[in-house]
Amino acid sequence: MPEVVIPIGPQHPALKEPVNFRVIADGEKIVRLELDLSYNHRGIEKAAEQRNFIRVLPLLERVCGICSHSHATAFAKGIEEIMGLEIPPRARYIRTIIAELERMHSHLLWLGVAAHEIGFNTLFMWTWRDREAVQDTLEEMSGNRVHYGMNEIGGVRCDLTAAQVTAALSRLPVLEERIKQYIDMVNSQETLLIRFRGIGRMSREEALKYGAVGPTARASGVDYDVRRDDPYLAYAEVPWNVVTDTLGDVYGRTRVRIGELWESTQIVRYCLENLPEGPIRVDTPKNAPKGEILSRYEAPRGELAHYIRTNGTDRVERVDIRTPTLANWTSVAMCLVNQNIADIPVIVAAIDPCLSCTSRLTVVNRRDRPRVAGPHTPLSGNRLFGRKGEDSP
Amino acid sequence: MTGTVTPETIQEMLRDFGTVEQVRKNRIRVSTVPGRLHDAIMTSQAVLFVDRLITISAVDNGETFELLYHLIGPHRIIITFVLNIPRNSPVTPTVSDILPPAGIYERQIHDLFGITFGGHPGLKKLMLNEDWPENEHPLRKDWKPGPDTFYGGIKVERS
């Protein structure tokens, strides 16, 4: 069978995100692929330069629909460090609780999506049903299901009442029970194993070389978690473990994410039970002094980096957001070569791509898309971005 | 092997490449020049076990463009190499040959700031669409949307 070009995206049932893969396949095997990142430029970084610190946080929260707390916290914690503020312990714990609940809902969502990509819709429905419990908790605590709006420079906006803590704690045992069920299911469900094992394998060296982050990297045995390596919020005080795996395939990523789900429930439980008393915010100056900070944060999808520069006013000079998905693209493109067409959705979904974060920068709609690799050549990180003279086949 | 790498050793090692200062307990900032960057990264990869590029940040600070290469290794100390590139000829050599993930960040910066990375294998538009006007780079400080220009099919209405 001759080589065929299969367009995947920007409108495709598997990738409900504005990204375009042109997969060149020989039969069912992927020979090479061309990647178009995004179709939607929102100009958030430019807009962030125009707003003061109060008004910029809701904007940054809307960088991403899933990890909204991550962006706001990464920014707030950077600005607080520039200002030299120490936020109260209670605020730190509340931020941690929201962050871990967010991780839980993101990973549950991911598990459902991964199951859906292989047609296992029952697991998809179940995880999304259980995700509702997390979202209800978040809604009770913050007032919204997705954009929590809990952060402000110098602390958090709303306090947790005793009733909210009790309600959240009462939901945890159910979730823990469910997560145990999922561990069991993932380890015993035959079709899931057969589709996840050995797919999109990435060795430790490759994961490091191509700059994979988050669960994608940890599944390949890269022991890299900002929460432990550069502790922020309450992570230094809470007992928890970094989950890693050595398999490096989609199954390994699933195991890492489910393991992180479990760790998250334990972190949330510890924080709720040991919530310190005290104020939830400190007074902040209006202006930040001149300075720069690389604020790193372990978002559900991986390491998120905000490079913030201030100039002594109440606005940032520049905020450069590097989202985990952008860091993971190189590795995913590398993973896909020589895999089956049927595995594209699974492999791409395995990094949990969030185009909303990534394409905050992007508008792409090119007719003459670049050839990214020569015919039958394995795709390396360099070749992914095209070489001169390969525009025409 | 990584136990020997401390902020002090890093400062010692990278002293040759420019001004070194420790800006945070786990972050070293090295101001260097475009010509030395390659060697600096190679040295840190070889000696300081740097294995990962966190990101490349770009800042337009009025007179120059500032490029910041944030690298990290198993010692979990961020090494930031800072380059200043003149605004009138924004060209710097690429590092995507020694750090594969840099390719995607460099393309992003090329789009948004108009900095050219010499030797980059495919410095094409990644972030902005095809009908984006040439020589307009939205994250430059002096960029204003033109009144009659279409950006991705949309004309910006100035109020």
Add this chain to the structure above:
Amino acid sequence: MSVLREMIENLLSRPVTILYPWAKVPIPATFRGRVAISDDKCIGCSKCSLVCPAQVISMIDGPREVEFKGKTLDRKKRPQVKVFKCIRCGLCERHCPTGAITLSPELSQTGTDREILVT
């Protein structure tokens, strides 16, 4: 096997879906819904319009008398919210000095009155 067991359990139990128009979805009291402004408390300081990230609060003419700290003040401006552009971040509520502007737990963009479109 755990999949099969749970499937059978589910088959015998009721679905979890809330059939919305017939059954009410529980809304927590903290829910950030439609902006509600109480004219009695508002002192017209226009702080809300300054912090609003979506810039949907504008100060319009609304002369009235307000009791504030035992004094009766004469106020000329009152805030107006374009509800459909509101992103319900709650910053106005957070920064209001008198608690005059709040986010009620009602759904934001539904209703039959003309009034709800502009508060």
Add this chain to the structure above:
Amino acid sequence: MTDPVFTLLYIFIFPGFVFLVAYALFLSFLDRKIAARMQQRVGPPFYQPFADFIKMLGKEVIDPDGVDRRLFDAIPPVVLAAVMTAFLYIPVIGYSPLAFPGDLVMVLYLLALPTIALFLLGWLSRNIFSAIGGIRAVTQLFIYEVPFFLALLTPAIMAGSWSISEIVLWQQHNLWLVFLQPIGFIVALIGLQAKLERTPFDIPEAETEIIAGPWTELTGRRLALMHLTTEISLVTGSALIAALFLGGPMIPWTFSDPWLNGAVGFSLFLAKTLAILLILSSIKAATGRFRIDQLNEIGWKYIASAALVQVGIVLVINYLWVTP
């Protein structure tokens, strides 16, 4: 049988066209409802498949560029007719009036037609997703068809007849074949699941991989008819397995009233098809999708050999017991 009115009624009204369409839509509803309840969803109302069917009939038919319209129009009615014809040979209330020696083989071939048609549709659509889907459909056909045929031919070997109605009669006198051929029954169920392209065998129309496979370019009444075809295939397939392995509509005793006889037989038929549907729905809900190469391996390594083992066992039993 000789009465033409009776034959016409048989073909068009009762077990034939009208009943068949109604029952197919009902089974489709039930299938969706069971899956939904297993996932703790509410599921569709009972008229949903019917409403879908009517709605799709009324939708605009879009011809993709460069498609042979006549062939595209002709395929859905042809396969619909094929699976409907197949159903007529399966006993529903009693002995099928159209039965002839060898109708089992004909039914099996008629049931294979929709897959071939899907391949044709995919090939005609001039769409890459359809083409891949069509190729996958045929590949899958080669994988499951052999074990499916083998599994369904073992009852024929055991009963010593190639007529479905004769096999049902044999079971009335002896024993349900599911007790004698459990492996064959399981293989037949798996084969039926694969034939109907339901999870884990929905490889040709894998939604997340190739949109809808051969169905991608089908619109309007073509889509409606193809959907109806799959739904009727579901009825025909489960009725066939019910007849071959579960004794069909036959009851071991006879009532004096022929009407009561027919009614009891018919309710048995309903109960058995519903039971098979429940099993099929559970498989659908409990599994993810295989990949085509994995299915190839599983199909030839395990399912086909299981069917062969069953054939061997049946031959041995026949030699020892049934043959005088």
